[in-house]
Amino acid sequence: MRLSAYFLPTLKENPAEAQIVSHVLMLRAGLVRQASAGIYSWLPLGHRVLNKISDIVREEQNRSGALEMLMPTIQSAELWEESGRYDGYGKEMLRITDRHERPMLFGPTNEEQITQIVRDNVRSYKDLPLNLYHIQWKFRDEIRPRFGVMRGREFLMKDAYSFDVSVDTARIAYRKMFVAYLRTFERLGLQALPMAADTGPIGGDMSHEFIILAETGESAVYCHRDLIELPAPGDEVSYEDDLTPVIEPYISGYAATDEKHDQAAFEAAVPADKRVEARGIEVGHIFYFATKYSEAMNATVATPDGQNVTLHCGSYGIGVSRLVGAIIEASHDDDGIIWPWSVAPFQVGLINLKIADEGCNTMCEDIYARLTAQGIDVLYDDRDERAGGKFSDMDLIGCPWQAVIGPRGVEAGEVEIKNRATGEKETLPLEAAMDRLVSPPPEKK
Amino acid sequence: MRLSAYFLPTLKENPAEAQIVSHVLMLRAGLVRQASAGIYSWLPLGHRVLNKISDIVREEQNRSGALEMLMPTIQSAELWEESGRYDGYGKEMLRITDRHERPMLFGPTNEEQITQIVRDNVRSYKDLPLNLYHIQWKFRDEIRPRFGVMRGREFLMKDAYSFDVSVDTARIAYRKMFVAYLRTFERLGLQALPMAADTGPIGGDMSHEFIILAETGESAVYCHRDLIELPAPGDEVSYEDDLTPVIEPYISGYAATDEKHDQAAFEAAVPADKRVEARGIEVGHIFYFATKYSEAMNATVATPDGQNVTLHCGSYGIGVSRLVGAIIEASHDDDGIIWPWSVAPFQVGLINLKIADEGCNTMCEDIYARLTAQGIDVLYDDRDERAGGKFSDMDLIGCPWQAVIGPRGVEAGEVEIKNRATGEKETLPLEAAMDRLVSPPPEKK
Structure with missing residues (x-):
């Protein structure tokens, strides 16, 4: 691209509106411009980065066997009433009334919508397992949007949803996503550490956040140094195989954000010279939520013996637009951004x-x-x-x-x-x- | 892709909700499912087609020198008050109030938003010409959404906006888009006929609709047979050259939709054996609207002699999601869809x-x-x-x-x-x- 024919409005001064370095640099380097609070236009340079990230996310999702589709941004409130989340979601949900006075909303996430699609179109265990994802804009009406694209209102997310007949097969789906995430973040030039996360009333051990290290990160992170030095699974990994041993090294050591950190356990588990205390940014989350939505929405399939079984589901998110900011937080100096090769515009x-x-x-x-x-x-x-x-x-x-x-x-x-x-x-x-x-x-x- | 691992819910029966063949076939072939009235989820097969169309549109926009960016879906009402369109737009605009009671809207189009960006970031004639486009979801709250993706409420559009210092340079931008559109539709496997369209109070001759022929089209189309047989400009076309002679053959003969048709003029201009009366579907529109928004929004640049000049602008749309339906309308038989090679999933x-x-x-x-x-x-x-x-x-x-x-x-x-x-x-x-x-x-x- 010839710069004389490009649209790259750089700024010499740090904009007063920006508090963190990624926001400052995204404005100064002409990646984005604010449209309104927490809502950004992606200028050509920023759009290139967003696309390169999306493409890597997409390639690794596809490689794992997930199927790309695209759900709309505007959803019917009825769906959310069915799942029981409509009233509880609160003011972060952007509620809309259309010209016929029907209650709609701008999707903050898509569990309901995808569960409806699978419920209406999948009848038999033979059509499973299924993992469907899309890369689509979401909206969460944050009370105080800030930090640029790191906590925006309109944001781009990859969200995948897996459907299985049992917790055992759901665990296979979960491991595939775990490996796909490790590979994705490595290809993005990031060190992403999986950390066990809350499972709430679902219980179990199938919830992990992926945290990238950045000095300016929002969370404190505590882990074994070996975890940081573990390379991601290589091209030789086969999603047809049992991935338990592949994942094992990433989940066996101590690793926690401040929310779950236990200093005594940390010291007991990790020798002093191997203890890492750092800052991190959450860029992904994978979560097995069992039959939470499928039960409420009556999403079942027929089993070989003619019974109906309620679907076991998980969701798997990556904050694509957030990653643009997170990569800059992790990779910059006083003069500006230092892009990893794979996502450089x-x-x-x-x-x-x-x-x-x-x-x-x-x-x-x-x-x-x-x-x-x-x-x-x-x-x-x-x-x-x-x-x-x-x-x-x-x-x-x-x-x-x-x-x-x-x-x-x-x-x-x-x-x-x-x-x-x-x-x-x-x-x-x-x-x-x-x-x-x-x-x-x-x-x- | 192995069908055993794919998500392709085909239907044997024609769904009662669908009135036209593309809608029937898109449902039956598992391309889309309705989420709510006029709003669709794109299943994996449909998403592939949507992407292939987008890619061709993108390649031809880029080749012409237009720059891709991405504006958000949610806009501030203030912008539309500045241009004077907020009140007038009527009920097709999906109006939204956020948690702080600020009036927002789901963008039905982006003239205001792009004009603001250019106004705030372009100061000098030296930064022009500029043609910025995005491929983004729009929302128009149609009173009776119908015909599937052909007249949906949430729809994917490529919209480009050109900015120039004068009508003369704007005309160059217009011709580039004209050629890019001819090439785009040809690559999509379509015969697209440019037809002079209304310019309203702007006047002049810079408004063309691009109509593809399909027996089930919404408009009647009258033209010279030679127009249909004209191939699109080939790879040898240079966007650096004067494109007047390239465009000439496409605009010199008689071509009109029923809105502008004049039977006497048709018969006078076209010999009887060359008259084509057919049906067509509008899939694109290019339009020079002069200073309509730049004047209202005070978007100017400095000229070489230090004066300020109000920007001359055009907009250029292609209905990307509509094209999926339009291609099917133009290419199917009793057994189903017949995809052109370039967009086949x-x-x-x-x-x-x-x-x-x-x-x-x-x-x-x-x-x-x-x-x-x-x-x-x-x-x-x-x-x-x-x-x-x-x-x-x-x-x-x-x-x-x-x-x-x-x-x-x-x-x-x-x-x-x-x-x-x-x-x-x-x-x-x-x-x-x-x-x-x-x-x-x-x-x-």
Whole structure:
């Protein structure tokens, strides 16, 4: 993309409305603009990130066997009366009355809607198991929306719902999602730690939050250092196999947020030199809620012996728009954002220091065309602006690599490349630079 | 995708609630289910089609230089008061009051919102031209929603908005969208005819509807046969060039819907043997509305000589969810849907006639793996069902190719392939069949 033809309104100053660094940087780097309290427009740069995150989430959901669909944003209140949640949900539910005076609402979640679909369309145990998900905008009318997209009112969520004939098969579905989440967050460039979460009246052990580490995180996190160093299950993992041993290492050690933390248990379970106390942000939650909605809504299937069995269900959420903010909280410095390669809106920022110079233009066009042809997203700063502004804009928006082309480099056939994360700069012959720019830069030591 | 692990609830009977063929077939083929009046859930099969259409729309918008972003669904009423449309919009606008008693609404369109963004973030003529689009759900509270997704309340629309410093540059933006639309509809497998549309108080000649031909269309259409036979501009078209001569053939002949039709002018302009009278469905609309919103909302930029100029704007819509219905209206037969190759949820339906037969399974798995590796979307019917049900389901959902594998074929090393559109069947050696299945089937003669 040529910056001269792009829409990237960056800001030099920190906006007064933003209290946390991700919100500041999302405004300054031109990712979003507030439409009204807790509601954001995603400008082209932010939209690219949102899409890249969504695509990774989608790929890993599909790989696990979940099926993508799309439920609408506006739901009928009747459904929620059936489940018994309509009155109890409170003011966070955006309630709407349509022109025929029918009570509707903007969905804050979709348990009711998906249970209705499965109830009406699935009759037999033979059609199960089923895990259906969508990536759709939700609305929760927070009393004090804040922290930008981290606690917005209109937000994008991936929510999956599994349907099974028994708790035993539901456990298989749960483990699949557990593994898919580990893989998803790793691909997003994040360290996500599963932490046992409340199950409320459902009981059991099938509720985990996924917390990513960030100094500015909302929760305190306590765990064994080994958990942080565990890599996610690799491509060799098969969702057809029993995933119990795959998950075991992630759930066997001590790991708790401040809500469930027990200092004595922590000290008993983890040697002093292995204790990690950090801050974290919740980005996902998986939860087996048994027959909570299926019973209220009479969602059953016929078993082989002709009986009806009430469906066993779980729900599995990932805060997709929240992740944009969470990734920035986890990965930034004083100059701006540092995108992980997989979600960077552009992997390479190409800076033309002198657009009046034919040699600079030719070399830039060449690099731009060749990288683009190799599937690299390049933001080419071809604006007639001062070098200082170009450098600071590029640092701010956080492409993993920068490539700087000036008249002296052109003469020498060289390119200066900069690793945004480490700040390390190198001047390389053109071809050597091209080889570097197509792969992620080395990480900070 | 293996049908045994998919969610595809087909219906044998025509649902009473559906009045038109696309609605009947979308329900029967398991593409959608109604959530409430005029609001639909997109099941996995329908969601695939919606995505394929969106992707083609997106690619052609991007190619023309338009930039994708994403505005939220919920808007503040204040914005609409600024433009003067809040009171006038009437009951089709879904009005909402949030928990703080602030008046909000579910966006039926986005002129106000995008004008605000451009006003607040674009200061100089140097940042123009700009064409920003999004593909987002809209809501219009139709008094009588009907015809399924063809006239729903919650619907997916691509809406683009162009911003220019003058009517002359706005005309360039308009022509780009005109060409992008011709290309988009052709790629969707549709014949879309541009028809001059009302400009109201704006005046001028920059308003066109794009109408696709379908026997069951809502409007009568009158045009010169040559218009129907004109191919869309090819890949060689450059959006940097003057597009006037590219567009000329599409706007020079007689073409009108019943709203603007003048029989005498039609007969004078078109020789009798070239007159086409048909039915059509509106699927797109492009419209230059000058300074209508920018003036009310004070959206200006500085010109080179330091003056402020009010922005000249156009809007460009494509009904993405409506297109799913419109394509079916244009392409079906008594047995079901006939998808164009480019938007088919699966291009090949692979039918295993005897899943108890190892030879059948081996051949099916082989074909499935090889086609998938070549990027073909295959729906593999591996269910333990009778052949008759498999055939009728596959006809209903309308994959362009069917490949049928039975024990006799396996023995002979042969596959029966069926062209869904023509009904033509051929029995071919495996390798010859494989070669056929990776390309669109020949069209009806």
